[in-house]
Amino acid sequence: MDERLNILLELQSMDIRLDQIKIEKRQTPLDMKRLEEEFNVLKVTTEQDQITLKELKAELRNTERELEETEVKLKKSMLRLNEVKSNKEYQAILKEIEEIKEINAEQEEKVIKCMEDIEIQEKECSEGSLRWERNEKEYKIRKNEFINKGKELDQEEQTLNDKRSKLSDKVDKDLLNMYNRLRLNLKNEVVVQVRDGVCSGCHLGIPPQQYNDLIKTNSIQSCPNCNRIIYWGGAKES
Numbered sequence: 001m002d003e004r005l006n007i008l009l010e011l012q013s014m015d016i017r018l019d020q021i022k023i024e025k026r027q028t029p030l031d032m033k034r035l036e037e038e039f040n041v042l043k044v045t046t047e048q049d050q051i052t053l054k055e056l057k058a059e060l061r062n063t064e065r066e067l068e069e070t071e072v073k074l075k076k077s078m079l080r081l082n083e084v085k086s087n088k089e090y091q092a093i094l095k096e097i098e099e100i101k102e103i104n105a106e107q108e109e110k111v112i113k114c115m116e117d118i119e120i121q122e123k124e125c126s127e128g129s130l131r132w133e134r135n136e137k138e139y140k141i142r143k144n145e146f147i148n149k150g151k152e153l154d155q156e157e158q159t160l161n162d163k164r165s166k167l168s169d170k171v172d173k174d175l176l177n178m179y180n181r182l183r184l185n186l187k188n189e190v191v192v193q194v195r196d197g198v199c200s201g202c203h204l205g206i207p208p209q210q211y212n213d214l215i216k217t218n219s220i221q222s223c224p225n226c227n228r229i230i231y232w233g234g235a236k237e238s
């Protein structure tokens, strides 16, 4: 079979791989960016959990302080009960004590609620920090994978380009130009088989005379429909 065909086919498979590498190289930074974004969302959530915990603890401290103040007030009012002169005054202080007790009860309830919230939030935070550790590890591993993948692709591209340039030197200039022009316009496979009289690039039939000629001479020709470089499918195995 035509040696030029072998070289063209090899060139074509290299070019198809080189195109894939270009696509993969564009995709890798996008994948990495998505990973970073996912990681950042988790980071923000974990940080937010810690902030909420701090706020709850501050709220507890405030309420406890208020509670202490109320208790002092209550004690003072109780003491004043012993010093009252009139019944009216006595009643007024009693009313005041009732009010303080109500406030006191509300504050006690608030302290309990706060403590419960803190307990829940602390659990959330410790789970969050475990999740965070796991994710940080996974993030580092995957980031390394992306970096290595990028390096591998660069290396493969370099190797293929070197091979391609050596191989190109072996192809007839006109044929190479034709091939390059076709690849620029049509992408993917531009050197295609003709099977049962049909071009496998455009899936249209070629004239019977050209088909017979293709079989008889095992030559390289152009598809009259799509201009792809065509060869007889049966010729490849021969």
Ligand SMILES: [Zn+2]
Pocket (backbone or CB within 6 Å): 199, 200, 201, 202, 203, 204, 223, 224, 225, 226, 227, 228
């Ligand atoms: Zn065609």
